[in-house]
Amino acid sequence: MGYKCKLCPSKAVIYMRQHRLALCSGCYVQWFAKQTQRSISEMRMLRRDERVLVAVSGGKDSLSLWYVLSELGYDAEGLYIDLGISDLGYSERSKTYAMHLADKLMRPLHIVSVSKSVGKAIPELVRRSDRSPCSLCGLIKRYIMNRFAIEGGFDVLATGHNLDDEAATLLSNVLHWQVGYLARQSPILMERDGFVRRIKPFYRFTEKETALYALLNGIAYIEDECPYSVDATTIFLKGILNQLEERMPGTKLQFYNNFLAHARELFEREQAPKVQLRQCSICSMPTAECVCAFCRAIERVGGTFVGLNVVRYEPKQCGASSQSTKAAMTAEGDDNGEQCRLA
Ligand SMILES: [Zn+2]
Numbered sequence: 001m002g003y004k005c006k007l008c009p010s011k012a013v014i015y016m017r018q019h020r021l022a023l024c025s026g027c028y029v030q031w032f033a034k035q036t037q038r039s040i041s042e043m044r045m046l047r048r049d050e051r052v053l054v055a056v057s058g059g060k061d062s063l064s065l066w067y068v069l070s071e072l073g074y075d076a077e078g079l080y081i082d083l084g085i086s087d088l089g090y091s092e093r094s095k096t097y098a099m100h101l102a103d104k105l106m107r108p109l110h111i112v113s114v115s116k117s118v119g120k121a122i123p124e125l126v127r128r129s130d131r132s133p134c135s136l137c138g139l140i141k142r143y144i145m146n147r148f149a150i151e152g153g154f155d156v157l158a159t160g161h162n163l164d165d166e167a168a169t170l171l172s173n174v175l176h177w178q179v180g181y182l183a184r185q186s187p188i189l190m191e192r193d194g195f196v197r198r199i200k201p202f203y204r205f206t207e208k209e210t211a212l213y214a215l216l217n218g219i220a221y222i223e224d225e226c227p228y229s230v231d232a233t234t235i236f237l238k239g240i241l242n243q244l245e246e247r248m249p250g251t252k253l254q255f256y257n258n259f260l261a262h263a264r265e266l267f268e269r270e271q272a273p274k275v276q277l278r279q280c281s282i283c284s285m286p287t288a289e290c291v292c293a294f295c296r297a298i299e300r301v302g303g304t305f306v307g308l309n310v311v312r313y314e315p316k317q318c319g320a321s322s323q324s325t326k327a328a329m330t331a332e333g334d335d336n337g338e339q340c341r342l343a
């Protein structure tokens with residue numbers, strides 16, 4: 001690469017054009033943690049005395065997030081949602097990566113099985129549904145994340161959405177002028193009745209940056225995309241943004257940051273609480289309708305929600321034990337048109 005670290009005499013491993021910053025491996029890892037803390041502090045995402053649940057998918061972003069939050073001293077536990085996708089052992093392999101990190105961090109990992117919670121795994125639910133796989137799966141995951149966070153007494157739910165995800169979502173929302181989504185697209189969504197606070201501490205990092213952080217910390221992760229996420233549009237939009245970035249470094253970060261600084265509030269004001277929430281008549285989670293979107297979707301595809309099926313995985317070094325608990329929780333997640341990303 002030829003660059004020298006800006007902070008010490010070592011050879012740089014990354015040059016970030018948007019920050020005009022070259023760093024060696026040691027300085028990069030420290031910079032990354034500091035930037036994460038900066039995002040958390042500036043947006044007031046999380047306090048030291050709060051319990052945070054990190055939704056981990058087994059991918060680089062969510063695992064890096066769990067790792068860095070632990071490094072920063074936060075009380076962070078993992079949630080892995082087992083979608084039951086057997087193509088190429090996708091779900092099993094993803095789960096193994098999440099368990100490895102639980103062992104490494106010595107923190108518990110909560111595993112929720114979709115098929116044991118609603119009677120059918122994602123592939124069958126998708127086959128029976130007329131929605132796109134990502135939209136159905138996203139709805140189910142958001143419900144489970146929120147419901148588990150609330151039942152488990154967590155203050156905050158953290159996901160690993162990065163700058164590439166957020167900028168592509170923003171571009172898509174702008175192209176279609178999804179004003180409702182634009183009003184709610186934010187790295188922090190405050191808690192309200194029945195909904196836990198949701199944060200995205202990695203919203204300033206690109207995909208490459210989170211991948212490098214995982215690599216330098218020896219975090220093994222699943223590299224495959226979900227076999228169902230053949231969402232050509234998202235990949236196309238990310239490609240367009242990368243082309244813009246190539247020509248005009250810093251565009252991606254400015255596009256998203258300036259939206260947050262100058263535009264989001266206008267949409268939010270415009271969209272001010274028009275809906276009154278009440279309890280879903282089936283699962284009692286908050287909804288604008290009689291029956292929540294999750295219960296409607298599950299009913300339509302012939303599933304039955306019997307409460308969250310949760311297994312608590314204790315890290316190996318602490319003496320292996322896993323206990324099965326059953327919970328009955330939810331979340332009519334608000335779809336911000338956001339990327340499929342558990343974390
Ligand atoms: Zn250095």
Ligand SMILES: [Zn+2]
Nearest residue numbers: 280283292295
């Ligand atoms: Zn419901």
